[in-house]
Amino acid sequence: SQQGEEDPQALSIQEGENATMNCSYKTSINNLQWYRQNSGRGLVHLILIRSNEREKHSGRLRVTLDTSKKSSSLLITASRAADTASYFCATDASTNAGKSTFGDGTTLTVKP
Amino acid sequence: EAQVTQNPRYLITVTGKKLTVTCSQNMNHEYMSWYRQDPGLGLRQIYYSMNVEVTDKGDVPEGYKVSRKEKRNFPLILESPSPNQTSLYFCASSLKYQETQYFGPGTRLLVL
Numbered sequence: 001s002q003q004g005e006e007d008p009q010a011l012s013i014q015e016g017e018n019a020t021m022n023c024s025y026k027t028s029i030n031n032l033q034w035y036r037q038n039s040g041r042g043l044v045h046l047i048l049i050r051s052n053e054r055e056k057h058s059g060r061l062r063v064t065l066d067t068s069k070k071s072s073s074l075l076i077t078a079s080r081a082a083d084t085a086s087y088f089c090a091t092d093a094s095t096n097a098g099k100s101t102f103g104d105g106t107t108l109t110v111k112p
Numbered sequence: 113e114a115q116v117t118q119n120p121r122y123l124i125t126v127t128g129k130k131l132t133v134t135c136s137q138n139m140n141h142e143y144m145s146w147y148r149q150d151p152g153l154g155l156r157q158i159y160y161s162m163n164v165e166v167t168d169k170g171d172v173p174e175g176y177k178v179s180r181k182e183k184r185n186f187p188l189i190l191e192s193p194s195p196n197q198t199s200l201y202f203c204a205s206s207l208k209y210q211e212t213q214y215f216g217p218g219t220r221l222l223v224l
Contacts, residue, residue, distance in 0.1 A: 006154075030210050042116075042202060042215035043155070088154055092210040098162050099170060100145060100213070102154040 006089060006103040014111050019076040021106040023089030024069075030094045032065055034074050037086045037105070046074070046087075051094075081112045114139045116216035118203050124222045125193055133188045133219050135203030143206045144186040145170070145213070146178065148199040155202060161186055162209055193223045 007022045023032070031050045035043040047063045049056045049072065056063045062075040076083055086105045093099055116137045125131055137144065142163045147155035147170075157170030161180040175197055177189040186205075190197060200220050204213040 033212065035213075035215075040200060040218065042217045043204075043213075045212045045214070048212055090155075090213075098143075098160045098168050098209055100157055100160070100209075101171070102147070102156070104152070104154040 006087070006106040008106060009104070010107045010109070012109040012111065013079055015079060015081055017079055017110075019079050019083070019108055019110070021074050021087055021108070023072045023074070023103055025072075025089075025091045025101075026070065027091075028094040029067075029091045031092050032063075032072050033090045033092075034061075034063060034072075035088045035090060035102075037088065039085075043088065076108075079108075079110045081110050084108060084110050114214070116203055116205055116214050118201075118216040118219050120219060121217060122220045124224065126224050127194055128192050131190050131193060131221075133190075133201060133203075133221070135186045135188065135216060136184050137186075137205040137214070138184065139205065139207070139214065140183065141205035141207050141214075142183070143209045143211070143213075144180065145204050146176070146186070146188050147202045147204065148172065148197075149202065149218075150199050158188070158201075160209075193221075195223050197221065198223045 033048045034046040037043045049065045060077045065072045088105045090102045145160040146158040156172045159178040161167045203216040206213045
């Protein structure tokens with residue numbers, strides 16, 4: 001299975017609510033990144049968090065990383081309809097230099 | 113404008129007819145990578161390149177070839193396409209490995 005696995009697979013919320021999605025991975029990593037994809041288009045980078053960081057913020061986004069549990073979470077606060085998209089975590093392993101592994105993604109639907 | 117371009121964007125072909133999908137970036141990035149995305153799944157890495165003349169297999173390299181003769185270009189070659197290679201393909205680049213990846217718009221390939 002993939003190095004990164006997102007949970008839940010799908011999430012539906014109302015505008016204004018917060019959305020939390022989780023990512024778990026299996027091996028040691030140097031960093032973890034979150035990307036967003038709108039309906040079959042190219043992925044857009046959201047946040048990169050390094051293995052020695054525990055939390056990072058960017059606007060309405062908050063990412064946490066727990067290397068002891070091999071997990072990360074992405075929180076989108078005060079969600080908007082425009083946040084509707086698929087969200088993927090990607091890990092760059094500390095071994096196997098060059099390999100980048102994506103999870104299967106969480107599909108977020110924000111209802112107006 | 114800094115970007116990753118892919119051509120063609122859409123391609124319908126028949127089994128066994130060799131094809132090349134081009135990828136070019138204008139950001140002087142060292143690292144480039146090819147991914148495929150199948151319905152409901154995340155991205156799976158096909159091949160990556162850490163720098164010019166350095167390429168290596170990702171998780172799903174069977175049936176594909178790549179080359180990196182120049183820093184800006186990283187073509188994906190399907191010598192003898194088969195229907196199971198029908199997919200959405202993304203090229204990505206980053207300044208170095210483990211940095212933010214910038215994605216191209218994708219190439220939709222249908223092999224009949």
